[in-house]
Amino acid sequence: MLYATLGEILTEKSGNLNLGVEGLMFMGAIGGLLGSYYYELTSLSPSAFITALIALLCAFTTAAFGATLYGILTIGLRANQNVSGLALSIFGTAFGNFFGEVLSISAGGYAAVGNVTKNAFNKGIGVLSELPYVGKILFSYNFLVYLAILLSLALAWFLKYSRTGLNLRAVGESPATADAAGINVSKYKYLATIIGGGLCGIGGLYIVMNSSNGVGGVWVHNCISGQGWIAVALVIFVTWNPARAILGSIGFGALSVMRLYIPLGISAQLYELFPYLATIAVLLVVSMKKGRKNTAPNSLGIAYYREER
Amino acid sequence: MEPALRLVNISKSFGDVAANSNISLDINRGEILAVLGENGSGKTTLMNMVSGIYYPDSGHIEMAGNVVAIRSPRDAIDLGIGMIHQHYKLIEVFTAAENIALGLPGKLKLDRAAIVKQVIEIAEKYGFSIDPHKRIYEMSISEKQTVEIIKALYRGSSILTLDEPTAVLTPQESQRFFNILRNMRNDGKAIVMISHKLNEVMELSDKVAVLRKGMLVDLIQTKDTTAQKLTQMMVGRTISLNINRMEAKLQGLRLKLDAVSCIDENNTFVLDNLSFSIFGGEILGVAGISGNGQRELCEVITGLYPLKTGTIEYFPPDVSYAVNLSGKTPLQIRRLGIAMAFVPEDRLGMGLLAQMDMVGNLMLKRYKNGRSIFADRRSPRYMAENMIDELELVTPNVYTPVRQLSGGNIQKVLVGREISSNPTVLIAAYPTRGLDINSSHTIYRLLNEQKDHGTAVIFIGEDLDVLLELCDRILVLSDGKAKGILDARNTTKEELGLLMTQESSTV
Numbered sequence: 068m069l070y071a072t073l074g075e076i077l078t079e080k081s082g083n084l085n086l087g088v089e090g091l092m093f094m095g096a097i098g099g100l101l102g103s104y105y106y107e108l109t110s111l112s113p114s115a116f117i118t119a120l121i122a123l124l125c126a127f128t129t130a131a132f133g134a135t136l137y138g139i140l141t142i143g144l145r146a147n148q149n150v151s152g153l154a155l156s157i158f159g160t161a162f163g164n165f166f167g168e169v170l171s172i173s174a175g176g177y178a179a180v181g182n183v184t185k186n187a188f189n190k191g192i193g194v195l196s197e198l199p200y201v202g203k204i205l206f207s208y209n210f211l212v213y214l215a216i217l218l219s220l221a222l223a224w225f226l227k228y229s230r231t232g233l234n235l236r237a238v239g240e241s242p243a244t245a246d247a248a249g250i251n252v253s254k255y256k257y258l259a260t261i262i263g264g265g266l267c268g269i270g271g272l273y274i275v276m277n278s279s280n281g282v283g284g285v286w287v288h289n290c291i292s293g294q295g296w297i298a299v300a301l302v303i304f305v306t307w308n309p310a311r312a313i314l315g316s317i318g319f320g321a322l323s324v325m326r327l328y329i330p331l332g333i334s335a336q337l338y339e340l341f342p343y344l345a346t347i348a349v350l351l352v353v354s355m356k357k358g359r360k361n362t363a364p365n366s367l368g369i370a371y372y373r374e375e376r
Numbered sequence: 377m378e379p380a381l382r383l384v385n386i387s388k389s390f391g392d393v394a395a396n397s398n399i400s401l402d403i404n405r406g407e408i409l410a411v412l413g414e415n416g417s418g419k420t421t422l423m424n425m426v427s428g429i430y431y432p433d434s435g436h437i438e439m440a441g442n443v444v445a446i447r448s449p450r451d452a453i454d455l456g457i458g459m460i461h462q463h464y465k466l467i468e469v470f471t472a473a474e475n476i477a478l479g480l481p482g483k484l485k486l487d488r489a490a491i492v493k494q495v496i497e498i499a500e501k502y503g504f505s506i507d508p509h510k511r512i513y514e515m516s517i518s519e520k521q522t523v524e525i526i527k528a529l530y531r532g533s534s535i536l537t538l539d540e541p542t543a544v545l546t547p548q549e550s551q552r553f554f555n556i557l558r559n560m561r562n563d564g565k566a567i568v569m570i571s572h573k574l575n576e577v578m579e580l581s582d583k584v585a586v587l588r589k590g591m592l593v594d595l596i597q598t599k600d601t602t603a604q605k606l607t608q609m610m611v612g613r614t615i616s617l618n619i620n621r622m623e624a625k626l627q628g629l630r631l632k633l634d635a636v637s638c639i640d641e642n643n644t645f646v647l648d649n650l651s652f653s654i655f656g657g658e659i660l661g662v663a664g665i666s667g668n669g670q671r672e673l674c675e676v677i678t679g680l681y682p683l684k685t686g687t688i689e690y691f692p693p694d695v696s697y698a699v700n701l702s703g704k705t706p707l708q709i710r711r712l713g714i715a716m717a718f719v720p721e722d723r724l725g726m727g728l729l730a731q732m733d734m735v736g737n738l739m740l741k742r743y744k745n746g747r748s749i750f751a752d753r754r755s756p757r758y759m760a761e762n763m764i765d766e767l768e769l770v771t772p773n774v775y776t777p778v779r780q781l782s783g784g785n786i787q788k789v790l791v792g793r794e795i796s797s798n799p800t801v802l803i804a805a806y807p808t809r810g811l812d813i814n815s816s817h818t819i820y821r822l823l824n825e826q827k828d829h830g831t832a833v834i835f836i837g838e839d840l841d842v843l844l845e846l847c848d849r850i851l852v853l854s855d856g857k858a859k860g861i862l863d864a865r866n867t868t869k870e871e872l873g874l875l876m877t878q879e880s881s882t883v
Contacts, residue, residue: 244466
């Protein structure tokens with residue numbers, strides 16, 4: 068979920084509101100799964116490193132492809148971003164499920180990646196995870212988790228301290244100003260949207276490879292099940308701040324698994340409401356606050372025409 | 377000395393209107409050149425060509441003896457030309473330093489400390505006061521302007537063009553700003569300043585270029601001229617339009633504004649202690665350079681703009697009591713049975729729905745009439761057909777979207793609709809802007825008819841000739857203050873021009 072949030076932060080900072088995160092996650096999930104599945108089929112001695120790398124690359128490019136479509140629609144053709152995003156959501160979901168089913172059927176009803184891939188995605192950090200107490204809590208997750216944390220810190224640095232990041236934020240705040248300062252607005256928007264989309268795809272890959280119920284690495288129909296939408300909400304929850312996204316996704320994660328740990332005697336459906344209630348609460352607080360430091364990029368969701376000055 | 381920039385025979389037209397024709401001008405280093413002219417005289421167009429926003433239709437620009445093509449703001453920046461627009465292009469949530477460094481090439485890591493240091497160096501050199509860490513949305517207008525200027529200097533601009541830089545500054549801020557401009561001039565920068573404030577031009581500039589109707593009237597040394605002479609050059613002589621003006625048959629007080637003040641979102645006064653009365657059967661002209669409170673005046677009367685202090689009273693005909701309009705919404709005003717008609721400046725934005733046809737647009741103001749739950753489309757259709765005959769409106773049929781009509785016809789639809797409600801007060805803001813002579817005269821005729829019916833007409837205009845010929849009295853607005861109400865039959869354009877351009881501090 069953190070990946071998808073980071074991807075969406077990057078996209079939104081360029082002024083594009085991509086509601087297609089759900090679809091992109093589906094695309095990334097199936098792309099990555101297919102990638103390592105076929106690698107394992109064709110390779111005689113699959114290596115954990117290569118299978119992980121292939122899965123990542125495939126997930127990233129498949130979702131980036133979806134984001135490119137969205138980019139062409141909204142940046143090139145200036146279509147409505149909300150509609151395009153919703154269309155991408157539907158498209159991506161169907162894309163994922165379609166190829167997921169094809170994969171299952173072609174493999175005789177059940178297709179799972181081999182143990183090498185499973186291990187690559189489900190192993191903690193070797194020795195460290197066996198440390199008493201802290202080992203289980205801090206080092207037992209797969210490498211994607213640590214990569215995500217590193218990535219969010221890197222993104223936070225990029226947006227705040229790099230020249231390119233400054234330019235990107237300018238594009239999202241006021242494309243006309245950025246244009247007048249000689250920044251190539253379209254280029255920034257495309258790159259942010261595509262890279263952001265690719266990150267969403269890795270988020271999808273994580274879900275499909277590491278389902279908490281122990282059946283990682285196999286296609287489960289509708290496996291993303293709304294997590295993309297939570298990511299969109301999470302972007303608002305963490306007020307477009309990548310570093311805060313780490314805490315945000317842990318918090319949201321906690322809220323969504325709460326029913327397993329804190330029995331309140333209410334139905335499971337009510338538990339599932341909690342992340343969304345939290346989002347609404349945050350939106351209220353953010354909009355009531357006077358400061359403008361933590362709000363959405365100013366021209367979020369608005370297409371930019373140079374001629375319309 | 378070689379001029380920093382030389383404009384040679386520059387012409388530019390928009391459609392049929394020549395905004396600039398054959399202008400040749402030298403811009404020298406170490407000199408402040410003021411470009412003076414009325415609205416629509418082509419000052420801003422000329423400067424936009426220098427800064428790459430427009431490209432001239434003919435003529436060329438030379439820099440150091442070479443012809444240069446300035447096709448985009450980027451080209452202008454590369455040539456060292458910085459333009460400070462009237463509307464600042466800054467990113468609100470960024471700090472001053474971030475805005476200044478925006479879009480510049482450099483290392484991946486943004487070295488904020490180095491930028492801040494350079495900004496402070498520039499500021500000290502010319503006497504700016506600036507806090508590079510302050511965010512734009514926390515800044516006052518003059519601070520924002522400072523950021524814009526430093527941004528241009530930081531990019532190495534040696535030629536600066538400023539579009540009415542003091543329009544938004546207080547007199548004290550203006551003085552400080554002039555000192556900075558003088559420092560920059562003494563540093564060898566070429567400065568071009570668009571202005572229509574005569575006092576400023578006289579005080580600050582070395583040379584004045586006067587534009588009128590797109591042509592360069594004169595280029596003179598400031599010390600060789602006077603404000604009086606400049607006014608004369610600026611307004612010039614134009615062919616008389618011969619608008620028929622009837623004697624006013626005054627019908628008694630209709631509308632009275634008492635000490636009306638309004639503030640905008642920056643907390644500056646857009647209307648400042650404004651008081652006047654208007655009677656039925658007269659046309660009150662409002663003169664002034666646009667943006668001096670005209671829009672707010674129209675909107676505060678019609679209930680669209682929030683009133684800060686003061687009262688607006690309406691006196692219905694044939695009764696002796698007054699109705700207080702202060703702070704009422706347009707709907708409340710209509711419910712009081714007051715027929716107030718408003719022809720806004722922005723025809724297709726505020727006046728009409730561009731996508732809708734004539735019938736629909738006429739319905740907008742009357743769809744609540746009648747008892748049926750269905751809207752009555754038939755009577756507006758008859759109305760539209762009548763209007764086409766009466767006003768010589770040219771349109772394929774009444775169902776053509778008004779967007780596809782010409783400017784003059786659009787305005788006829790709007791004025792026709794407003795008049796059809798038999799108003800007792802009619803407010804028309806720049807009703808003939810962009811219209812050809814014939815359409816303009818139809819509009820003047822309609823306004824005159826209304827006056828004859830005993831309507832109180834408020835006419836906001838920019839062409840002083842028209843104001844003088846059409847109106848009975850003329851109110852001059854400057855900085856949201858009334859500079860005087862003149863009898864249109866016994867005044868001159870020069871008098872109006874002087875009142876319009878007077879600095880508020882000198883009154």
